[in-house]
Amino acid sequence: MHKQISSIHNPFIKDLSQLKEKSRIRKKTQTFLIEGLREISLAIAGGYTIKTILVDFSKINQTEIDSLLTTSISEFEVIEISNNVYEKLAIRETTEGILAVANSKNLALKSIEFKTENPLILVAEAPEKPGNIGALLRTADAAGIDAVFIANPKTDLYNPNIIRSSVGCLFTTTIATGTTSEIISFLKEKNINIYSAALTASVEYQTIDFKKPSAIIVGTEATGLTDEWLENTTSNIIIPMRGAIDSMNVSVSAAIILFEAVRQRNS
Template identity: 65%
Template sequence: MKVISSTQNPLIKNILQLKEKSRLRKKTNTFVLEGQREIMLALKGGYTLETLLFYPDICSETEVQDFIGDYSSRPEIIEVSKDVYQKIAYRETTEGIVAIAKTKSLDLENLAFKRENPLILVAEAPEKPGNIGALLRTADAANLDAVIIANPKTDMYNPNIIRSSVGCVFTNNIATGSTSEIIEFLKSKNIAINCAALTASIPYQTQDFTQASAVVVGTEATGLSDEWLNNSTQNIIIPMQGEIDSMNVSVAAAIVIFEAKRQRDFN
């Protein structure tokens, strides 16, 4: 078995660059993930592992072999020293295991739904990885048919998104595209566009979400662009009883999504 003990090893340098540079992730179609939960969710989500590195004082070779089990994705397994592991691991609680995996295409044209009346979350230009992660966790909890990111500010394989989503970036059906592309896609599928907005809105709980529906949310600072509002089937609003007129985007999305799930008897 290959052993890497130098932090100057080309593979280790590549891992560090993959974690930092979106351009390199896109060029190589690879990304880095760490921790048994995230790696297991990636495997269950059909992702292919290229390389798996482990620190034997935390995770033995036998444990690694048992961990990857019978998955068809059989990565190259490499033992690393303590110094190397500490260099490539973001945190100490990643159970001694780091992997390089292949990305998946997130093109809209590859997005397919299992139900005739899908329920979709669309987020326009979310900037904070923490918010994106929270949206993905909500989508996973509600078993949504898809999450679509419009005009993304970063790629979905950013390590901060993977961490903040607790691996839910691998459990959701995800696509990205421009606002124009997504609107055209939704209309071609006869999916109602329900925009969270302050104007021309009805209370969210009065809207019918049992039909094929998209819940569309914008940034907390500026909300949705005019293009969304001009193409909205119905604007919806969460009635606010305090002094402010907005809340965290992931919280607002969760409120609306679970009302839609309630209307669908949580199916």
């Protein structure tokens, strides 16, 4: 028999609502909310510790919960919640009726260990929009690269909108955060070439040899990269534009360059 919560005024539910809304609470408690069966499954596959599962059984059945229990390395409590409690905590309108409370991971650079001596890394400097961050993580997952670094992050990576827009790739991608200076120092220490997507003093991206250890650096569409990257770059790279505009969405630009790097490495 599961513990049951039917009131949105329950203190635990109020705490979880704060966890959903406030980055400060997520950082203080080192926990965050995950919504959706696929996302929770990917978090478990990515080695995240699940503390509690909350289930609206009007939307999901016990068999699907049991499948999670068999894959998780940690034991977790299952709490049955009413539909109105679920709707208070969920951010998606169409979802399977399941939420999880998970422990966040240390995203420090020093915790990064590459499985290869020839890594391919994406670095995004100061991305703000959760949708863009999620799309970058999906791109990284699709390309099968070794890591994503977020320089000078403006947004807490466990923001529910990043989890949603990344469709769980947040959990399956090796991620680290740090200042621009820290990431540049890390890349130089590891002898990883730095290729900065920039409009000035640039060569076309497809002329670069990405077969060696490489980091592809992208900035925001509005402001581009800070001078610190341009002063420490191995080479500035550009995607030639054939139309009337001179920039694309950051995740599109990253995808074009990353898949060229992957193509070279596989040829």
